[in-house]
Amino acid sequence: MATFETLSFRKTEKELVVTLLKLFTAKMPLEEVEAIAPFEVPDPHTINFKKIDVEKAETRFSFLLDKYFEHLTNKLTGNPVTYIHRNSGIPLIGNVAFGIVYRNSSIIEIKPVTSCNLDCVYCSISEGLSSKKHDFVVEKEYMVEELEKIIRFVDEPLEIHIGVQGEPFLYADMQYLIEDLQAIPSVHTISIDTNGTMLNKEKIDALAKNDKLQLNLSLDAIDEEIAKKVAGVQSYNINHVKEVISYASQKLKVIVAPVLTQGYNEDQMEKIILFVKSLPKQPILGIQNFLRYKTGRNPAKEILWEDFYTLLEKLEKKHDIKLRLQKEDFNIRKIKPLPKPFVEGDEITAVIKCPDRFPHSVIAVSGERNISVPGCKFVKDKKIRVKIQRDKHNIYVGKLL
Numbered sequence: 001m002a003t004f005e006t007l008s009f010r011k012t013e014k015e016l017v018v019t020l021l022k023l024f025t026a027k028m029p030l031e032e033v034e035a036i037a038p039f040e041v042p043d044p045h046t047i048n049f050k051k052i053d054v055e056k057a058e059t060r061f062s063f064l065l066d067k068y069f070e071h072l073t074n075k076l077t078g079n080p081v082t083y084i085h086r087n088s089g090i091p092l093i094g095n096v097a098f099g100i101v102y103r104n105s106s107i108i109e110i111k112p113v114t115s116c117n118l119d120c121v122y123c124s125i126s127e128g129l130s131s132k133k134h135d136f137v138v139e140k141e142y143m144v145e146e147l148e149k150i151i152r153f154v155d156e157p158l159e160i161h162i163g164v165q166g167e168p169f170l171y172a173d174m175q176y177l178i179e180d181l182q183a184i185p186s187v188h189t190i191s192i193d194t195n196g197t198m199l200n201k202e203k204i205d206a207l208a209k210n211d212k213l214q215l216n217l218s219l220d221a222i223d224e225e226i227a228k229k230v231a232g233v234q235s236y237n238i239n240h241v242k243e244v245i246s247y248a249s250q251k252l253k254v255i256v257a258p259v260l261t262q263g264y265n266e267d268q269m270e271k272i273i274l275f276v277k278s279l280p281k282q283p284i285l286g287i288q289n290f291l292r293y294k295t296g297r298n299p300a301k302e303i304l305w306e307d308f309y310t311l312l313e314k315l316e317k318k319h320d321i322k323l324r325l326q327k328e329d330f331n332i333r334k335i336k337p338l339p340k341p342f343v344e345g346d347e348i349t350a351v352i353k354c355p356d357r358f359p360h361s362v363i364a365v366s367g368e369r370n371i372s373v374p375g376c377k378f379v380k381d382k383k384i385r386v387k388i389q390r391d392k393h394n395i396y397v398g399k400l401l
Contacts, residue, residue: 002058006173008044016041018065021172023115024081024137026068036060070380074115074135076170082354082363085139090353090363092146093338094370094396097165097357098136100147103393104337107159107191107330110147112138112177114357116166118195119232120220122261124296127166128232134355140173144180151186156335159189165357169198175206182210189214193257196244197236204244208251216255217245217283220264222271230264246279254283260308261290262300273319286325287312338394341367346388347401352379364398371396 010017016028033039037052049057072081084090084098092099101109114135119128127133151158160181162168171177181190191214199207207213219241221227227238248254258265258272269287276285289308292298303311312323342348350364350371361374364384373386374397386398 002048002054002061003046005045009041009047010044011041018068019075020069020072020083021137023075023113023170023172024072024083024135025075026065026072028064028068032064033061036064076115076117077129077131077135079115079131079133079135080355081135081137083137083139084142086142086145088353089351090365091368091370092138092143093368093394095356095363095372096395098138099370100143100150101393101395102150102338104334106156106333106335107161108147108150108154109161109163110143111136111164112140112143112162112173113168113171114165115170116195117170117197117233118167118236120195120218120259121230121232121264121297121299122220122259122290124291124293125165126295126297130232133357136357137171140177140180143177147181148184150338151184153338154335155186157186157188159191159330160187162190162192164193167195167198168192169194169203175203178207178210178213182212187212191216194218195231196241196248199244199248201247204248204251214253214255215248216257217241217248218258219245219256219272219275220258220261221268222275223268226265226268230261242275245283249279249281249283256283256285257288258285259288259290260303262303264300269315270319273315273321273323277319277321284325285321285323287315287323340391340394341369342388342391342396344388344391348386348388348398350384350386350398352376352382352384354378354380369394369396371398373398373400376400 006021008019014030016030016033018026036057037049039047039049041047069083072083074081097114098111116128119130168174178190181187190212193216195218220230224238228234228236245256256276260269276282289303290300292302316323348366350366352362352364354363355378356363356372361372362376362378364371364373371386385401387401389399390397
């Protein structure tokens, strides 16, 4: 009998459906599972093989998991998914979409998952329910182990920022990840960007046991129809998000972070200010300026920074509230750079491991880094020659030679 915390099983007439971390599924033909031995699923997290040595059954079943996890899909979108774990052979440094991003700053970013349950009009990476990109999910233990190596290298007090390409609370192990980060002495703050839709009082109470935690909550409108339009889904419940912000603000440090997007929510900024000021415990409010990105949906023009700050200044005076947040407000400082195994211009040999986020691009591995290689056909474990075209902050892009 084998029991799995992160996996669940459902047996159908023809398949064994395996779900990883509640969001990602793979389907195994029943005949291949039964070829190991007759089996039953006594509860969702347990599979029991009969008339076979337990160790032998686990070995054979692990082989099947590896085989069919190559075909993992996201339950929200149907998009393909790569599971990155300790035995995957994929390092966690090198990509902006998953793993660990170290920008020589006292804030280290970690990204355990990609995917979102909304479809925000302003999204800088076009993430959400309409996304057709390749997704990633990282094993919690692997993330923590690799992060601790960097923390020991830095040897300074740090903030860990969970800033995923999507909604972080889609990651089923998020509560446990935060608890692991809370236990690291040199981590003084754990910040996380969330749209708040998956939170409730019970989850907030559990999160509030971690006194280092800071929630950065999206709130882009107060009026219901405008909120739905900006979120890109009709199911978006602005009243629920407002209740989450109100309750969380009394339990945790909260920053409310609207994105001002021309043509969508300019008239909502004052309403958001009034809502924030009405709360029993007022959170920090940081209005953001919409910016256009190559990978974004880009539904509007950018507001010139001079005009944006002039608007914030007027709102600050009118409502007696601080809106212009600076680096100093977050104690951000430069720290020593992480060594680079190779730099721009180097020609190296790398091994293809999985598809990249975007079509016609792969993730290859060399020198304990992962490298995005556009214009390369995916052939797993194939060796390729690559010329490094980007190495800034150990985020690597290479050109196929």
